[in-house]
Structures are given as structure tokens and as C-alpha cells.
Amino acid sequence: MSPKTKEQFEEIRHRSKETIKQTAMELFAHRGYHSTSISKIAEEAGISKGLMYNYFASKEALLGEIIMEAVHIGQYLLNQSLEASDDPYEQLEILTNNSINWIKSNEHYWKLLTSLAFQPDVQKMMLPIMKEHETAAIQKTLPIFEKMGLERPLQELMLYSATMDGVMIQYLQIGDEYPLEDMKNMILERYKRP
Amino acid sequence: MSPKTKEQFEEIRHRSKETIKQTAMELFAHRGYHSTSISKIAEEAGISKGLMYNYFASKEALLGEIIMEAVHIGQYLLNQSLEASDDPYEQLEILTNNSINWIKSNEHYWKLLTSLAFQPDVQKMMLPIMKEHETAAIQKTLPIFEKMGLERPLQELMLYSATMDGVMIQYLQIGDEYPLEDMKNMILERYKRP
Amino acid sequence: MSPKTKEQFEEIRHRSKETIKQTAMELFAHRGYHSTSISKIAEEAGISKGLMYNYFASKEALLGEIIMEAVHIGQYLLNQSLEASDDPYEQLEILTNNSINWIKSNEHYWKLLTSLAFQPDVQKMMLPIMKEHETAAIQKTLPIFEKMGLERPLQELMLYSATMDGVMIQYLQIGDEYPLEDMKNMILERYKRP
Amino acid sequence: MSPKTKEQFEEIRHRSKETIKQTAMELFAHRGYHSTSISKIAEEAGISKGLMYNYFASKEALLGEIIMEAVHIGQYLLNQSLEASDDPYEQLEILTNNSINWIKSNEHYWKLLTSLAFQPDVQKMMLPIMKEHETAAIQKTLPIFEKMGLERPLQELMLYSATMDGVMIQYLQIGDEYPLEDMKNMILERYKRP
DNA sequence: GATGAATGAGGATTCATTCAT
DNA sequence: AATGAATGAATCCTCATTCAT
Numbered sequence: 001m002s003p004k005t006k007e008q009f010e011e012i013r014h015r016s017k018e019t020i021k022q023t024a025m026e027l028f029a030h031r032g033y034h035s036t037s038i039s040k041i042a043e044e045a046g047i048s049k050g051l052m053y054n055y056f057a058s059k060e061a062l063l064g065e066i067i068m069e070a071v072h073i074g075q076y077l078l079n080q081s082l083e084a085s086d087d088p089y090e091q092l093e094i095l096t097n098n099s100i101n102w103i104k105s106n107e108h109y110w111k112l113l114t115s116l117a118f119q120p121d122v123q124k125m126m127l128p129i130m131k132e133h134e135t136a137a138i139q140k141t142l143p144i145f146e147k148m149g150l151e152r153p154l155q156e157l158m159l160y161s162a163t164m165d166g167v168m169i170q171y172l173q174i175g176d177e178y179p180l181e182d183m184k185n186m187i188l189e190r191y192k193r194p
Numbered sequence: 195m196s197p198k199t200k201e202q203f204e205e206i207r208h209r210s211k212e213t214i215k216q217t218a219m220e221l222f223a224h225r226g227y228h229s230t231s232i233s234k235i236a237e238e239a240g241i242s243k244g245l246m247y248n249y250f251a252s253k254e255a256l257l258g259e260i261i262m263e264a265v266h267i268g269q270y271l272l273n274q275s276l277e278a279s280d281d282p283y284e285q286l287e288i289l290t291n292n293s294i295n296w297i298k299s300n301e302h303y304w305k306l307l308t309s310l311a312f313q314p315d316v317q318k319m320m321l322p323i324m325k326e327h328e329t330a331a332i333q334k335t336l337p338i339f340e341k342m343g344l345e346r347p348l349q350e351l352m353l354y355s356a357t358m359d360g361v362m363i364q365y366l367q368i369g370d371e372y373p374l375e376d377m378k379n380m381i382l383e384r385y386k387r388p
Numbered sequence: 389m390s391p392k393t394k395e396q397f398e399e400i401r402h403r404s405k406e407t408i409k410q411t412a413m414e415l416f417a418h419r420g421y422h423s424t425s426i427s428k429i430a431e432e433a434g435i436s437k438g439l440m441y442n443y444f445a446s447k448e449a450l451l452g453e454i455i456m457e458a459v460h461i462g463q464y465l466l467n468q469s470l471e472a473s474d475d476p477y478e479q480l481e482i483l484t485n486n487s488i489n490w491i492k493s494n495e496h497y498w499k500l501l502t503s504l505a506f507q508p509d510v511q512k513m514m515l516p517i518m519k520e521h522e523t524a525a526i527q528k529t530l531p532i533f534e535k536m537g538l539e540r541p542l543q544e545l546m547l548y549s550a551t552m553d554g555v556m557i558q559y560l561q562i563g564d565e566y567p568l569e570d571m572k573n574m575i576l577e578r579y580k581r582p
Numbered sequence: 583m584s585p586k587t588k589e590q591f592e593e594i595r596h597r598s599k600e601t602i603k604q605t606a607m608e609l610f611a612h613r614g615y616h617s618t619s620i621s622k623i624a625e626e627a628g629i630s631k632g633l634m635y636n637y638f639a640s641k642e643a644l645l646g647e648i649i650m651e652a653v654h655i656g657q658y659l660l661n662q663s664l665e666a667s668d669d670p671y672e673q674l675e676i677l678t679n680n681s682i683n684w685i686k687s688n689e690h691y692w693k694l695l696t697s698l699a700f701q702p703d704v705q706k707m708m709l710p711i712m713k714e715h716e717t718a719a720i721q722k723t724l725p726i727f728e729k730m731g732l733e734r735p736l737q738e739l740m741l742y743s744a745t746m747d748g749v750m751i752q753y754l755q756i757g758d759e760y761p762l763e764d765m766k767n768m769i770l771e772r773y774k775r776p
Numbered sequence: 777g778a779t780g781a782a783t784g785a786g787g788a789t790t791c792a793t794t795c796a797t
Numbered sequence: 798a799a800t801g802a803a804t805g806a807a808t809c810c811t812c813a814t815t816c817a818t
Contacts, residue, residue, distance in 0.1 A: 034226075034229075035314070039809090155373065231792080508612055509616075
């Protein structure tokens with residue numbers, strides 16, 4: 001008889017949103033953003049098409065929230081790595097380890113993000129967010145290479161970042177056969193304390 | 195007025211196909227595969243929608259031919275680099291230079307290819323081709339690193355390849371501000387004749 | 389803390405219904421019946437969507453009640469005008485004045501009613517009510533023109549009514565720039581005591 | 583074997599567009615703009631839903647073209663009436679006759695236009711067109727009342743126009759039982775040569 | 777009385793593809 | 798070879814209405 005409390009509604013909303021986001025993320029990652037229909041998401045999430053729109057204003061908005069979540073995780077990961085130590089060599093090792101571990105256990109996210117990063121029509125929406133995030137990431141990461149006393153720290157950072165990107169991308173393409181650990185060790189070999 | 199010979203017809207057909215492929219490629223690269231309609235391609239190429247289907251069985255087939263072309267160019271590039279010298283250090287330098295130059299002057303192709311490579315729905319179609327090509331490329335490139343006398347030539351090749359991929363991808367994302375030459379030099383620095 | 393009496397419940401219920409009706413009426417008038425969603429009405433009225441259905445069986449029923457209210461006001465207006473005098477010239481003057489004043493101070497109602505009156509899909513529902521009301525109105529108004537001793541009182545009534553409708557409609561379309569008073573005076577000029 | 587000529591395509595296009603416009607106009611008039619779905623129009627016109635969009639960019643664009651057509655007819659009617667004579671009394675008589683005859687034989691158009699004129703959401707689109715047309719109509723019609731030597735020609739024009747609107751609207755509501763001819767004669771009675 | 781989550785039918789629109797000429 | 802009209806399935810999205818609490 002008594003109506004549901006605000007907290008109950010809050011709880012329901014939260015759970016539904018998370019379910020939808022999770023389902024959508026996996027589908028987007030597996031089949032591509034454009035090739036995943038709202039119908040499919042709803043079906044897979046076990047809800048009605050209409051309910052989607054109770055939680056997300058549009059397919060694009062849903063994607064937006066998923067991306068934001070990934071960006072925030074990325075930021076958290078970076079911050080955590082930097083805070084774990086003051087020594088640049090350790091920082092880089094931790095950052096590299098964290099990144100690779102995170103990728104390994106969250107392939108979905110990265111499959112999705114890379115697929116989006118290269119789709120021109122989606123880029124328009126992601127680009128501002130990504131650019132901002134990237135700038136912040138560079139500013140935070142650059143000190144590592146500066147403290148290492150390298151000659152051209154920015155270039156070193158860029159090469160490190162390109163290599164990490166390349167490795168991750170190839171891992172995503174190839175799968176578990178990819179010698180991720182070997183690659184990681186070879187990368188870290190380069191930035192060893194002299 | 196003279197009736198066209200079979201060769202002339204072939205020639206016309208070939209040129210039309212090239213025009214369409216070129217147009218489609220640019221549109222795909224600029225706007226994304228899914229966001230580019232057959233109508234738009236036909237319009238841009240100055241032909242009718244119907245004629246498109248005279249040349250290509252489907253939108254997917256058109257995409258397929260574009261991809262194949264890129265793959266062949268990649269193979270040609272690799273072969274050329276390898277044939278230019280017997281010395282592994284020179285070979286790698288030439289290969290690296292060729293790759294980077296080719297990317298710089300054919301951004302369209304690579305934007306498209308990378309965008310496709312990460313779209314799961316397109317991957318299904320590309321993957322067999324790409325896998326085969328990749329295997330062939332590894333077989334051809336591996337000797338370079340072997341001849342260099344490196345400890346683990348395959349891993350070195352994979353890291354080289356990942357780094358090149360990462361650099362190219364970042365260049366495509368960032369554009370002319372990206373220090374492509376710097377990156378190239380830093381990469382080659384690593385594989386210097388001892 | 390005293391339990392509410394039946395009358396108090398009735399009173400609360402009545403006030404809630406009035407609030408909803410008023411809100412709905414303004415939204416319908418401003419944005420159109422089809423373009424106004426139940427959600428919007430509920431939100432604007434500060435209640436839940438579900439509660440709406442506690443008061444009104446459907447969107448159509450809500451509309452129906454709004455229309456009925458307007459019809460009743462029209463009837464009241466007409467009766468009041470007729471009762472104010474026995475002299476037909478005075479009666480017509482009062483009726484004309486009342487009508488115009490009422491329109492001026494209740495634009496919402498009339499905007500809505502005219503918009504509805506011309507929407508074929510709504511007409512089906514309104515028509516019986518309107519027809520009945522119209523017949524009653526004619527029966528009540530006709531004596532005015534008969535008492536004036538005009539040759540063809542019914543036709544005179546119809547022309548009067550058409551003119552009033554036209555004036556009101558143009559006023560609703562044009563707004564305060566419309567010379568409503570001038571029009572009124574010109575109309576009354578025609579039905580002056582000889 | 584030979585492909586269709588440009589003229590043939592032109593002809594087909596023209597016929598299809600007209601069919602769609604005609605069908606849509608009748609449906610809009612009978613059932614209301616919002617209550618008429620593209621599906622229904624296509625079905626009634628005997629074509630596929632998709633074809634609609636080959637000819638009209640959207641439902642709204644289709645409506646727009648129908649409205650423009652009506653506006654042009656109105657302008658033509660007015661011009662023709664004015665050109666038929668120099669005598670204002672004759673001009674008004676011809677205009678009145680023309681208007682009423684046109685309404686009688688084109689109920690659809692006027693049902694649609696009046697229904698649209700009062701739907702707030704459609705108004706946004708129609709208003710600029712209608713306003714412009716109205717201003718032009720007033721400028722053309724005003725001289726009639728001026729030449730008649732009436733005291734306040736603009737007001738007379740407005741009352742005439744309101745009356746005509748009212749008569750037409752009531753005719754549309756009531757149908758053939760409405761004494762259209764009587765009304766017309768009574769109106770013209772007022773503007774008789776002294 | 778009261779809430780808002782959930783439904784699902786229906787609507788506008790897009791687009792790869794076919795086909796008569 | 799060439800055209801573009803025509804199709805219809807699929808897509809995103811809206812919204813009146815129901816219902817468990």
C-alpha cells in the first residue's frame with residue numbers, strides 16, 4: 001500500500017542504468033557502435049526499448065556516458081600510479097603495469113574506445129573530451145620523463161605513449177597469443193635506472 | 195565513331211571503378227563507413243546509384259576492393275624496401291622511411307584502414323585478409339631482425355611494429371603537429387649498427 | 389492529525405483536478421494537443437504521471453472535461469446576457485460585450501477551443517457536444533433577432549454569429565494589435581434600435 | 583534497352599509528387615496533420631513509405647508544399663478578382679463570389695488550412711508565409727474599400743474579412759446545410775452602390 | 777492517494793538494393 | 798552501359814498507459 005520510497009526508486013534507477021550501460025558497452029565493443037541497435041541492447045539487457053530512453057536521452061548520450069566512465073577510470077589509474085611513488089623509474093613501472101593489467105581485465109572498454117577513436121562520425125563527440133583528457137595526462141606524465149633526466153622528455157613521453165598504444169592495440173587485435181608480458185618488459189628495459 | 199574495342203571497354207571500366215573507389219575511400223575516411231551512403235558516393239563520383247552496382251556487387255564488396263588495394267600497396271612497399279638492400283640496418287631504415295612517407299602522403303587510406311581495423315563488424319570481413327597479410331609480412335620482415343643478431347628477433351620485430359603502429363595512429367589523430375620525424379629518428383636510433 | 393472527512397477528500401480531489409485541468413489547458417493551447425504529452429502536463433502540474441490517471445481516465449478524457457467546462461461557461465455567459473434585460477437591442481449589446489470581454493480575459497480557453505474545433509481527429513469527440521450546445525444557443529439567441537423585427541431573423545443570427553466568430557478568430561491570431569473594440573462597435577452599429 | 587530520357591523521369595517525378603500531395607492533403611484535412619502517418623499516406627497513395635522521402639524531405643516539408651500551393655491559389659484568386667473590373671462594387675462582388683465558389687469546390691484545402699492555422703506547433707512554420715501573404719492581400723484589397731468612399735476603409739476591410747472567415751468556417755463545420763448563398767447575399771447587401 | 781519504472785505499439789526517417797527502361 | 802524511381806526492412810525515438818509498491 002505504501003508507495004516506494006525515494007531511496008528505492010534511486011536504487012532501481014541506478015541498477016537499471018548500470019545494466020544498460022554494461023550491456024551496451026559490451027555490445028558496442030563486440031559489434032561496433034553503429035551495428036548495435038537499441039533493440040539489441042534492450043533485448044540483451046532484458047528490458048524494453050522504451051526504458052532505454054527513460055535513462056538515456058539518446059543512443060549517443062548512452063555512448064557518451066560510457067566514454068566518460070572510461071575516461072574517469074583512465075584518470076584514476078594514472079593518478080594512482082603517480083601517487084604510489086616519487087621515483088620516476090618506479091612511477092613508470094607502476095603506470096605501465098597498471099595500464100597493461102587494466103587492459104587485460106577490461107578488454108571491452110578498450111576495444112570500444114579504440115573503435116570509437118577512429119570513427120570520424122563519433123569523433124566529433126568524443127574529441128573534445130579526449131583532447132582535454134589527453135592534455136591533462138601529458139601534463140601529469142611528463143614529469144616522470146623530466147625527472148629521469150632524459151634529453152628530450154616530451155619526445156620520450158610521446159614515443160613511450162605511442163609504443164604503449166601500439167602494444168595495446170595489437171593485443172586487442174591478436175588476443176591472448178600476444179606476448180604482452182614480453183612487450184612490457186622490453187619497454188621497461190629502455191627506461192631503466194642508469 | 196569507330197566501335198570501341200574490347201580493350202577500350204576494359205579500360206573505361208577500369209577507370210570508372212578507380213574513380214568510384216577513390217571517391218568512396220575519401221568519403222569513408224572522412225565520414226566513416228556506416229555514415230557514408232551509396233547515394234552519396236554515387237553523387238560525389240558523378241554517376242548514378244544503379245551504375246555503382248554494375249561495378250561492385252554491394253557496398254561491402256566496394257569496401258573489400260578498397261581494402262585489398264591497400265593491402266597490396268603495403269606488400270609492394272615492404273617488398274621494395276627489402277629489395278633495396280641486403281644490409282638489415284639499411285633495410286629497416288628504408289622500410290621505416292617508406293612507411294612513414296607513404297602514410298604522410300596517403301592519409302586517406304590509412305585513416306580509413308585504421309578506422310575499419312577497429313570496427314568489429316567490418317573486422318569479420320577484413321580479418322582473414324589481414325591475418326594472411328600480416329603473417330606474410332612477418333615472414334619477410336623477421337630476417338631483418340635476425341640478421342641484426344638480436345637476441346629475440348621476433349619480439350624485437352613485434353615491438354618495432356607496435357611502435358610504428360602507435361606512431362602512425364597518433365599522427366593520424368593529431369595531424370601535422372605530430373613530430374613524425376622526431377619519432378622516426380628515435381625509432382631508428384634503437385636499431386643502429388652497433 | 390484528525391482523520392479527514394469525506395468532504396475534505398472531495399475538496400482536495402476537486403482542487404487537484406482543477407489544477408491539472410488548468411495546466412493541461414494552457415499547455416494544449418500553447419503547444420497543441422498532440423504535441424503536449426501527459427508527462428509534460430504532470431511535470432508542470434507538479435504531480436506524478438500515475439496520479440493523472442487517478443483523476444482522468446485518459447488524455448482524451450482530460451481534454452473532454454476541459455471542453456465541457458468551456459461549453460458550460462459559454463452557456464452561463466449566454467444565459468446571463470439574456471437575463472440582464474428584456475430589450476433585444478440591450479440583450480445583443482450585453483451578449484456582444486460579454487463575449488468579447490470573456491475572450492479577452494480568457495485567451496487560453498479560446499485558443500484551445502478553436503484549435504480543437506478545427507482538428508478533425510478531435511472533432512469526432514467534440515462534435516456531438518458542440519452540436520447540442522450550438523442548437524441550444526441558437527434557440528436561446530434567436531428570439532433576440534425575432535424581437536428586433538428583422539425580416540429573416542435566423543439568417544441575421546447566423547451572420548452575426550459568423551461575424552463574431554471571424555472577429556474572435558482574427559483577434560486570437562493577431563493579438564492585441566487587433567482593433568477589437570472598433571470591430572465590436574461596427575457590429576453593434578448594425579443592430580441599432582431603428 | 584535504351585534508358586529513360588530526362589523528360590520521362592521528369593514526368594514520372596511530377597506525377598508521383600502530385601499524387602502524394604493530393605493524397606496527403608485529403609488525409610491531413612480529414613484526419614488532421616498529426617493523426618495522419620506517413621504510412622497511411624503511402625498506403626493511400628499506393629506507394630511505399632520510402633518513396634515519400636524521395637520527393638519530400640520530411641512530413642513537414644510535404645505539408646509546406648501543400649500550404650504554398652494553397653497560398654498561391656489564394657493569391658491568384660485575389661488578383662483575378664481585382665483585374666476583372668475597375669469598379670470597387672463589382673470587384674468586391676467578384677471577389678466574394680470567387681472566394682465562396684472556390685471554398686465550395688475545394689473544401690479539402692480550406693479544412694486543412696484552417697485546421698493548421700490553429701495548431702500552435704504547426705503555426706511556427708506557417709506563420710511567416712501566412713503573415714506575408716496576408717499583408718499583400720490587405721494592400722491589394724484595401725483600395726476597394728477606399729474607392730467606395732467609406733469612412734474607415736481599413737476597419738471595413740477587416741470586418742468584411744472577419745465575416746467572410748466566419749462564414750467560411752461555419753460552412754466547413756456544418757456542411758451543405760449551411761445557407762452559404764444567403765450569407766453571401768447579406769454580406770454583399772452591405773456593400774451596395776449607394 | 778501517490779509514485780515513477782516499465783511497457784510496447786506506433787511514428788518518422790534512412791538506405792542498400794532492385795529493376796524497368 | 799546507364800539511369801533514378803521504387804521498395805521495405807531496419808533504425809531511432811515518443812508516449813499513452815499500466816502496475817507493483
